[in-house]
Amino acid sequence: MGTNFPAIRKAVFPAAGLGTRFLPATKAQPKEMLALVDKPIIQYGVEEALASGMDNIIIVTGRGKNSIEDHFDVSFELETILEQKGKTDLLAVVREISDMIHVSYIRQKEALGLGHAVLMAKDLVGDEPFAVLLADDVIDAEEPALRQMLAIYEQTGASVIAVQQVPRAAISSYGAVQPVGEVDGRWGGRVCRVGNLVEKPPAAEAPSDLAVVGRYLLTPTIFRLLEQTPRGRGGEIQLTDALRALAAQEPLYALRFQGRRHDTGDKLGFLQATVELALKREDLGSEFRAYLRGLAL
Numbered sequence: 002m003g004t005n006f007p008a009i010r011k012a013v014f015p016a017a018g019l020g021t022r023f024l025p026a027t028k029a030q031p032k033e034m035l036a037l038v039d040k041p042i043i044q045y046g047v048e049e050a051l052a053s054g055m056d057n058i059i060i061v062t063g064r065g066k067n068s069i070e071d072h073f074d075v076s077f078e079l080e081t082i083l084e085q086k087g088k089t090d091l092l093a094v095v096r097e098i099s100d101m102i103h104v105s106y107i108r109q110k111e112a113l114g115l116g117h118a119v120l121m122a123k124d125l126v127g128d129e130p131f132a133v134l135l136a137d138d139v140i141d142a143e144e145p146a147l148r149q150m151l152a153i154y155e156q157t158g159a160s161v162i163a164v165q166q167v168p169r170a171a172i173s174s175y176g177a178v179q180p181v182g183e184v185d186g187r188w189g190g191r192v193c194r195v196g197n198l199v200e201k202p203p204a205a206e207a208p209s210d211l212a213v214v215g216r217y218l219l220t221p222t223i224f225r226l227l228e229q230t231p232r233g234r235g236g237e238i239q240l241t242d243a244l245r246a247l248a249a250q251e252p253l254y255a256l257r258f259q260g261r262r263h264d265t266g267d268k269l270g271f272l273q274a275t276v277e278l279a280l281k282r283e284d285l286g287s288e289f290r291a292y293l294r295g296l297a298l
Contacts, residue, residue, distance in 0.1 A: 006158040009151065009218060010057045011125075012050035012132040014043060015118035017063030017109040022268065032266070033136045034068050038279050041072060042265050043136040051102060053147035055132055058104045059125045061118045073104045114237030119219075120227040128221045130154070133240075135215025139274055141281075142260025146216050149258050153192055154218050159252035162195070162244065163216035165262060172207040176200045176241045178255045179208030191257040195248045200241040211255060213241075214262055223247055 020032030027035070033043035047058055060069060083091050109121050119133055132147055140146040140163075150161040164178055181196030199208055217240075226243040233239055247253055263274035276293075280286050 006155060007129050008054070009130050009132055009154065010055055011129070012047075012055040012058055012134055012147075013119060013122045013126065014046060014058065014060045014134055014136055015109075015115055016043060016060050016069060016136060017112055017118055019063075019112065020266075022266065023271075030068055031062075034072065035265075035271070037139065037265065037271070037274055038282065038285070042139060043069060044072070045139045046134045046136045047073070047102060049140065049145045049147055050132060050134060052145045053132075053151055055147070056102050058102045059122050060104060060106050061109050061121050062106055063109055063112060070104075070106055073102070113235075114233070114239055116227050116230060116238035116240040116243055119240060120224060120238065123224045126221070126224075130160075130218065130220050133215075133217040133219060137264060137266035138215035139263045139265050139278075140214075140216070140258065140260045141263065141278065142258065144259070146258040146260055147218070149260075150216060150218050150256055153188060153254050153256060156187070157252060157254065158220075159254055160220050160223070160244075160247060161218040161254045161256055163214050163258050164211040164255045165214055165257060166210050167212045169204045169207065169210055172210055172212055173201050173204055175212035175214075177202050177207045177209055178211045178213060180211070180255070188256070191259075193255050195244075195253040195255050197248065198241050198245050200239065211257070213255075216258070217244075220247075220251065222251060226250075 016031060016033045018032065020027035023032050023035065034041045037045065050058060062069060105125050107121050107125060109118050134147070142149070146163055150163060153159070153161045162178070167175065177199050178193075178195045179197040179199065180193035182194050197208065198213065202208070223243055226246045227238060230238050230242045230246070233242070244253065261277070263277070264270035265274050279289050
């Protein structure tokens with residue numbers, strides 16, 4: 002079942018934001034290039050896309066984002082130096098990044114919202130379904146979150162968004178989904194059809210405690226809807242508005258994915274992700290754990 006739906010090969014990464022919460026670190030480098038342990042934030046998302054069968058990466062960049070392009074490009078100078086010094090393990094790590102994917106870049110000249118960033122990728126995506134990943138959301142999961150979402154797309158051919166349950170008091174920081182109908186029993190009771198989406202609702206007015214996080218599988222219908230979406234505050238085109246229109250036209254599902262989400266766009270979330278990911282590392286975990294135990298907290 003589901004073999005008739007086109008495979009999703011392309012993943013769009015909106016990366017044109019200014020990263021003001023991390024100034025001065027982000028004055029001259031994009032927040033997507035801040036390192037979690039020893040890998041830039043955006044690489045975690047790119048590896049998740051690749052592990053989910055998407056090897057065509059489209060990065061929507063803004064001014065001063067050249068270091069993202071450099072990171073995923075071949076670095077002849079660095080590779081030559083590592084080769085000469087016989088550092089084959091490091092050479093393999095560096096080569097792996099540029100070998101594993103095909104990357105395209107499109108510039109978003111003005112930061113006009115997430116919806117606008119996705120719309121910028123229209124010509125590179127074409128008339129086919131695609132994924133959108135927000136690099137700030139690093140999801141640590143046994144089965145990649147995108148792969149979990151693909152299981153639903155492969156059976157339904159419909160758009161899928163990732164959600165997580167959050168405390169009611171926190172829902173006003175997110176987009177919240179309004180489920181419609183029964184919870185779908187096919188995926189362990191973790192999937193519902195979306196009737197509506199509300200951006201940053203007051204806790205008392207939120208339609209549910211299911212918050213949208215930065216993973217989307219979208220049919221190409223979304224491009225037409227984004228083009229029709231009226232601009233909101235600051236001239237921005239909001240993806241939530243287009244998703245609301247999408248849910249009114251065709252099925253849109255929400256998946257409560259299994260895994261641990263880190264909000265690395267937040268300083269505390271970034272620090273927590275650094276600690277938790279470091280503790281899981283074979284080469285660092287035990288020594289780092291011993292160090293943490295020794296702290297007088």
